[in-house]
Amino acid sequence: MYSDGHPFLRLIGPFAIENADGADVTPHGRRSKALLAMLALAPNGTRSRKWLQSKLWSTRGEEQGAASLRQELSEVRKSLRSAGLDLISTDRDVVRLDVASIGIDLNDPPEGSATRDLLEGLDIRDPEFEDWLREQRSQWPRPRTVPAKVSPVAAADQLSGQRSASLLNSSRLCLGLLRDARWTEGSANRAVSDLVLDLVVRSILNFEVVDVVDFQAQGPLTQAPDTALPDWLLQTRATVVGDVVGLTFALIAPGDSRLLWSHTDFLELADLTGPASLKLMSLVNQIVFSILEFVLDPKSIRDEPRHRASRLALTALRHVFRMRDKDLDSAERMLAEAYELDPRSTYLGWQLFVFVTRFGERRVGRSGTFHDQVRECANRAVEVAPFNPITLALAAHAHSFVFREYAQALELADRAIAANPLQAICWDMRALTLGYLGEVKRGYEDAMRARALGGPPLYRYCIDTTCCILATLNGRFEEGIRHGERVLAQQPTYLPALRYSAACHGHLGQTVEAVRTVERLRAWEPDFSLELLSEENYPIAGVLGVSVIKSGLSRITLPRYAP
Template sequence: MIAMVALSEHGERSRAWLQSRLWSDRPAAQGSASLRQELSRLRRGIGSRHLVTVSDRVMLRDVRVDVLDMVEPGSVAASFIAAEVPELLEGLEIRDEEFEDWLRLERSHWSERIEALASREEPPGAHADPPAAPRVPAAARAGAHAAILVPRRPTLGIMPCIVRSERPQLTTIGEMICDLAAKMALENGYFGVFDFRDLSGSFSGLPSEAGNPVDGPDLLLSVRLSEIGAMLEIALALRAVGTNRVVWTQSYAAEASEESLLSAGKIPEFVNQAIEASELWLSRNSEDEKHCAARLTLSAAHRAFCLGNMDLALAQSQLEAAFDLDGSVVQLGWLAFLECVRVGEGHPQQSKSSIERVRMLTAKALQEDRGNSLTLALLGHANAFVLRDYAVAEDLVAESLRINPHRAAGWDARAMLNFYTGDLEDGYLAAQRARALGRFSPYAFWYEASCGIGASMVGRHAEAIRHGSLVLAQRPDFKPMIRHMLASFALQGEMAEAQKLYRHWQVLEEDISIAKLRDAGYPLPNPDSIAMIERGLIRAGVALAPA
């Protein structure tokens, strides 16, 4: 079971998936009971910090998987596989046909990746684990030569908008939806974009890049607006080119008033949902070699939000390898964000190196490209939280929101900056805006946490507990939320819940004390936050104020 979870794309599987491959020959109730029993035994063996079950998902956190390390582009696998290629999970035998089918497929996939790595001319160790000191990824030093090595990104085609209405204003709204989708996809850095709105729709005769023919898009996004009486339906769909299979579709109905449609803020949320769906497709369906940099960046972003030290180390390695491949400033922004997570989670001996890295990454990213709203949002958060340089952070966050006012990460960076500088009410409003825009994101818990922290700081403790419960259901070890939620429980008078959360905090962080909270290097938003958590600890009777 550990192997099956570890070999998944993001280190997680559904309970139903595991049950169907390990107990497929048993009745559903018996298979479910066997799965629960096995998970309980495994948690006792390796610890609930590493094997996490949330709802219907089984996840591995803060672990390193040797097989995945070896098949990462640029790894030292080439020297390892120069000898006889090993068999994946050799000697592991489970008498279940579904398991055997899965294992045969995994071994075939493993062999293909090993053969691809063996055929590369890259010397072993070219991308070993990153050193503690900051470094500039190779593509930043290689200049024009690096561009020759860039594999193409997966591409999203924007189809002409279909409007079933006589009102020309709705055509304008449809074009706005298409424009926003193209902007979000480009800025996120995973997709290139083809715009077919001014073409015949034929994929033949596409231009070339650097003398090489350009393939058609991998996905097509279609937008349709239909007026039905007093209602307007907006429908978006993603189709895979080649099979024409619909991989995602969603519709939204509203009053047929342009003003109400635009003021409700639903269109940006809807577009963000479509882009998240396209990135989910990429993580599951794209070709490893063809879309190498995009897959590395997407995997690293997911690992960053796993919060574990090993996950962060692997994410850093993946981002640096991706930057070496295509040199996108988004990868520099994500590298800066990793330092925020390291500092926020209190990983040891990170403070000084994080400061140096954020300064280097900010300078490099701004030198390369100042026009990407996601990069600016990530850099703004890092400059505020890690460097405490609020003036620079303000410029970066304001520019991010000017370029793209519909980005969840931009509003989240605004919220946290406001919390740091004491503008709590506006910060809470910004956090709510980020949460609405990012509700379909795989990182939605991050935006939920900002709302929870903000609610606790402005004294809305019931709201803070509601937000915090959703966060901890997805990330039980997210310490910033634990600290503020504990205070809200205590200040609401729910002492048993506060004490229970305190015991959980003690498992994650040794020597909790008010003196430690007051330390200048402790990662808390501002003095108001520190004072509130102190009051909560004292009221819950789980910590004493210093004499």
């Protein structure tokens, strides 16, 4: 029984649920047990209806499977409520288990549990469920989590004798957090340090390439034989003097405490007054991207099998932003392999970005096969992690640009911003969607906010492209040209920036510049013409974009401009 008077869920050995008094209240149905187990093992206790349906009724049609899931949920709720438990909530898309109100044995496995099977004897005759259960059992026994209040030295002692391979995910890098031991709990310096560190960690975790372990540091970590330590330690120090706070971030080598990287910055205390502070958010993003760049650099640590998925994903992103066909193909393959090694939603999200890039560059046209591929990837990405802001933003981009499903795209983009308003990519994707919907003033504000926040360095030309597009749609043609120039300095052949930059020059009557830009565009898009803009398959979303480009280029004479 759970010591805090909560119900208790047993996943090690035969599945069981006990109420707060220790009485067995386990539902009788095998699928009821399986459904609860899958929710208990899910991130935040949440799974989409379609995901559950695909695991428990994969051999049935969609409508029949959905009906079976509704019936099973009704049976589970009825069984639990008869025992005084209300643990399941649902909406149209997802099913949730209230994991905050229930104890789970995996969080503190009893002695001897490593020799027992996970979900022992739970037999559901569905190949998808069997595959899922096999994967879960392959990860068992799972490592104990070091308690947050244990000092690093004590943590090392506690973990001694266990092999490092069992403590770290087989395909993830690991970052440990060190709190500033100079300041006592409750001091202003400690509060500021904790605030900023929490914001940094929140954004790092969104990228899903690094695991984070929190140590309440009192001194340097020491490593007992065969003890697993993080690959790096991140320490944040804050010093408040008057109205100014100095923030220092450092990456430290565990074991010998070597300083590997550091950065110091200063902010006014007023910049810390709320989460909407652009200065604070911009600094946090600067630190996040510096840390990710350092820890994912092959030179910064020896290569190990558990690093492969993270480094595949980073290498794939570098290939994506080179824009060439062979690089896009390589990126897609690497992201697919990374997902096989470590199924993270952002790897699917960046695959979506590859698909959308091909479409925007006219490397692929609208077709049933292409649409099916993109839709399947978008649905799967959101099902895997329905609350990851980067995944939601990239899915929003696919729904708006490829499918022109603007209402759904806007909902996803809004959810992305709510999940983490520090992620510039979320504001960028909402800006584009608003532009497609004709809400150009609000869209431009979002685009400029994304630019002020500072997205991932490789991605920033995309944000500048969005600024170029929204400035053009707002009639701010000189600003559109400036944004376009920044894009084309980094990506000289990027078609969206060339299209809108040419239109801006046309609206301003700058014939020479407009002709020159169109010639650059036609070097990569030989059939570009005013008529082409109106074709259904042409990759410009929203009626307003086509209209503004047409009206700009119609104002000038383009001798070589013909279908």
